[in-house]
Amino acid sequence: MPVTERKGNTMEKVTVNVKLPAEMQKTEELLSVENLRVSFYTGERKKSRDGKIQIIRGFDIKLDPGEIVGILGESGSGKTVSSSMIMQLIEKDEGTIDSGTISFKGTDLVQADEKTLQKIRGRKIAYVFQDPSLALNPYKKIGRQLTDVLRTHRLPYSRQTIVNALAEAGISDAETVYEMYPFQLSGGQNQRIMICQSILCRPELLIADEPTSAIDASLRKKILDLLISINTTYHMAVILITHDFDIARYVCSRLVIMYGGLVVEEGSLEDILRQPLHPYTRELIACASSLDQHDQLLYTLEGTPVTPYDFREQCPFYARCSRRIEACDTAIPKMLTLGKRKVRCIRHTEAES
């Protein structure tokens, strides 16, 4: 079985062949989301549900236990809405699932009742929010917040357990931080604490939504290294949401590319790097930052991202695509399966030309 290994603390990767024991070779699927469509209610009176707009028009993702998959796309492409729907984090009066299935270890989360979802949220699947202020209570000391997580899920807790967990998440002087409030800490420290909080119950899946976007570029790699180490230490599957190809490349083994509320390409990192099939993926690769140099993006995609108000029966990338032809304007391209890869572009065969 080919496994990608990280060499020391560098970006260089080597591929080695690891022979797994027979019982480990066949993995059971951890998560399978198929054809998810999500709408939000519009207007002032959301509860009246008088109008709605479709935000997610086709989201699919599959994960094996211990796998790291990236969801990559520009801001507004639907990464947060689709992934937060996995845990049904959107209030019932805000939005609704129009169709699709979300299977987590065989349980259909779309049909699951609130009690089942509560047992899964935080305990089996954890979500690290982009903005620490959404996850950390400004009025509670860090130690208390983390203890509450274990108490809520009826798991054993002690001061030492929490201090150890903070230290493991890279918090220096964990004893002192235990007694501090979030506002007394830096953005990078709060991000580590959020990650620490999310993995306290040892979930089987961690969803990290742009975990490095609110922190200094120089600390980005350290947070990503923490996610990688959590994945290897606990065999915890990770969905990493990012708009930056270089971040995805550093962490993920497989990528799901999103645009206009749709998955437009999916495949292994290696395949996508070797030959991106969708013109949008090619653009994202061209726009990648450099994690090592901590520089600003040198190049940005031309044009503005499509919004749900512009959605039409055409290729979502039509307005910005240099390869578009008339046929791209007549229907949403179907997702095509090409071996282990998927692409939603009628001109994908010309990707290399």
Ligand SMILES: Nc1ncnc2c1ncn2[C@@H]1O[C@H](COP(=O)(O)OP(=O)(O)O)[C@@H](O)[C@H]1O
């Ligand atoms: N509560 C909401 N009500 C209406 N539209 C929303 C809401 N949240 C997000 N959207 C819209 O849904 C689209 C996808 O948003 P999001 O999933 O947050 O994108 P991403 O995470 O890729 O930046 C965007 O056009 C955004 O404006």
Ligand code: SF4
């Ligand atoms: S279907 Fe057409 S417009 Fe869409 S990405 Fe492919 S070539 Fe471009």
Ligand SMILES: [Mg+2]
């Ligand atoms: Mg987002």
